[in-house]
Amino acid sequence: MSENLNYDIVVIGSGPGGTKAAVQGAKEGRRVAMIEQEREVGGACVYHGTIPSKTLREAALQVVSLKRGSSVFEVKMTEHAEISTLMLRLEEVLSAQRKFIQMHLGDNAIDHFHGRAKLVGPNAVQIYGVDGSQKVLHAEYIVIATGSRPRQPPDVPIDHEHILDSDSILSTIYVPRSLTVVGGGVIATEYASIFALLGTQVTMIDRAPRPLMFLDPELTEQYTAAFESYGGTYLGNQEITSMRWDGASQVVTELASGEVIESDKMLFALGRVANVEGLGLAAVGVEQGKRGHVLVDKNYRSNIPSIYAVGDVIGAPALASCSMEQGRRAVCHALGIDLGYPFEIVPIGIYGVPEMASVGLSEEQAREQYGSIVIGRADFREIARGQIVGVRGGMLKLIADGEGKRLLGAHIIGESACDLIHVAEMALINGNEVTVFTENIFNFPTFGEAYRVAALNLINKVKQKKRVRQSSIC
C-alpha cells in the first residue's frame, strides 16, 4: 500500500534546474520534496555531462601545456594512456559536487526521495522506489526537471563498446587512435577537440557546413583551424548513409558522397532527448512537443496550471546555467513572487579547445535588426597576458550599433572565454555604451584587457568613418 505525504512543492529531478527550484521554494518557507531516480543527486550534468567532460578537458590542456614545455623538460605521453589516469581528479570533483548539493538540500530542509516518479494527477506524484516500495506525494505545485539523455536513433547501433555516446565515451579505458564524431553541436565539438588534443585522429562529420552553426562564423573559423592544427578533420555538408561496426576492428561510416571513413571508435553526438518516459504526462494531460519536450509558457508553466517544467526537458537552450534560472523563475511564478530582471540575455559557453563564448546579437542578427553596425576586435596575441601565456590564437569581438555606441553583442574565442563573456553580459544588461570599456580600468596584464582593446578598435573605426564622411563632404 502506498504511503501518502503532503508538500507545497514537489520537484522531479535533482539537476541544476530541479535543485534551484527546490531551494527557491524552501527559501520561501514552503515544504518541498525532491525526487531523484538515480542514487545520487546532481543529475546528468554532474555525472555524465558538464563536470566529467570538463575534467577531461583540463587534463588534455595540461598534457598540451606539458608538451609545450618539452623544450625544457622531456615530456612524452605514455603509449596506451589510460583515460582514467587523465581523470584522476574526477572522483574528487564529483564528491565535492555531491556533498555541496546534499548540504544545500539539507540546509533548506528539502525532503529527498529516491525513486522513479509518475504523475498520477495534477497535484500528485507516485514514487516507485528502487526497493519496490511505493509512495504518493501530494503538492500544490509540481516542477518537472528530469533533464535529457543522449539520443539513440534506432538505426544507429550504439553498443557502448565501439559506437559510443557522450555517456559511455567517458568510461573508455584507453585514448583511441582514431575517432569519428557524428554531430556538429556543443557536445560533438567539445569532445572532438579534446580527443584531437590528446593525439587521437578525429574526424567530425555533420550536415552543416561548419560546426556550431549558431555561433559567430569568425569563432567557428578559428575553432576549426585550431582543431585541424591538432590533426582533426571537419567534414561539413555531409549526409551519412550508414554507420556500423565492421565486426572486426573498425567502425565504418559511409557518406552519401561515396567517401568511407574508418575509425577505431565512434562518438554519436547528434542531439539529446527529454527524459519523459514513465512520467505519465499524457495521462494527466500535459502537452508535449514533437520531440517529447514538455510545452511551457514564458513562466515555465505547462498547460496544467499546477505543473511547471524547466531545464532540458523543455528543450533549447538546454544549458545548465539556464536551467537553474528557469527553476528559480518557475517557483517564483508559482508562488506569486517578483521574478526580478527579465530573462532575455543568455550567455553561451562552449568548452571546446579553444573555449568559445557568446552573448547578445551575432553579427548577422545585428545587421538584420540595425542595418549599419560597427565591429571591434582584439587579438589575444596582442594582449600582454596572451603573450605571457603564449597563446596561439584567440579573439574578442564586440558588435555595436551604427554609431558605435550601443553594445549589441560580444563573441570570444580563446583562453577564459567562458568567464570573460560575463563582462559583456553585464554591460548588455545595464545598457552600457561601448565606452564603458575604455573609460574604466581593467587589471593588467589580463585577458579582460581585450575588452578595452576591442572597444578602442571599434571607436577608431567610427572615427575613421566620420573622417571619411567629412572629407567626402568637403
Place this chain on the structure above:
Amino acid sequence: MSNGTATLRSPATVEKYSNYIEEMIEQNTFALPMLPQVASQAISMTHDPNANLEDLSNLIHKDQVLAGHVLRIANSAAFCTGDPVVSLNQALARLGMSIMGEIAISASLKKGIFNVPGFEDVIHELWAHALASGMFGKEIARSKRYNVEGQYLCSLLHAIGKPVVLQMVLKVRERIQDDIAKGDVVALIERFHIRVGRKIAAKWKLPQTVGFVIEYYPQYAAAKQFKNETMMTCLSDEMASWLLQTIHISDESLKKHPIFMALNYYPDEVEALIAKKEPFLETVKSMSI
C-alpha cells in the same frame, strides 16, 4: 564466487597452510605467473588501435593448442550460427576482433593460469565463474551506459588471484606433506586471493581500474575511486555465482542483494538481467570447454 562462509573441515590444517601462504606473500617467495603472451597481446590489441585482425590471427596461429581451443569455441553453440568454422581466419572474419580477442584472452588464461593438475574440478569452477563474471560485466556496463570493454576486463580478471592461490596451496602441500580437504582449499583461496590478485595486476600491468576493483569489489562501499566499476564488478561476481550455483543462491535471494540498490537497479531492470540466465549459461559452457 562466495565461499568465504564455508565451514572448515580441519581448522588446524587450514591455519598451518595459511601461515605458510602468508609468509610466501609477505616475503614474495611465490612465483607470480606471467601473463600469458597471447592474453597480454590480446588485451592490448582489443584496446590498442595499432593492432589489426592479421596481428591477432598471427598471434593465435603461433600456439597450435590455443588455436584449436579458439576454433572449438568458435564452433560452439553460442558462437556458431551457420556452417562450421574450419580455419582461424574464417573464425576471425566471422566473429570479429573484439570477440576473438576475448576468446583468445580467455583461452590463453585457461591454458596458462587456470591449469592446476589435481584440482580440475575447483579450477573449472573458478574458470567458469570468471567467464560468467566477464559476460555479466559487459551486460551490466551496457545497461548503465558504461564502456563495456573496460568492465569486461575488470569482471573477467577480478578473481585472477584465485587460481594462483590454488597453486600456492599445492606448493605448501608438497612442502609439508600434509593433505588438505578441497573445501578447506576453497577457504584458503577466498582468504588470500585479493592480495595475490593485486600483485598479479601490478606485475601484468593491467589497467589501473582492474587492480583497483580486485581489491575493493567485495567491499565496494570503501572504494574511493572507480566506484561504479567496483560495484559493477561486485554485481557481476554475484550474478556469476548465481548463474553457476557454485553456492546455492535462489532468484529471490539474489534480487535482495544490496548491490542492486547500490547500483540503482529497479526491479524491472533486475528482472531483465536475470532473464539472461539461459543464453549466458550456454556461452559459459561453450567457452569453458
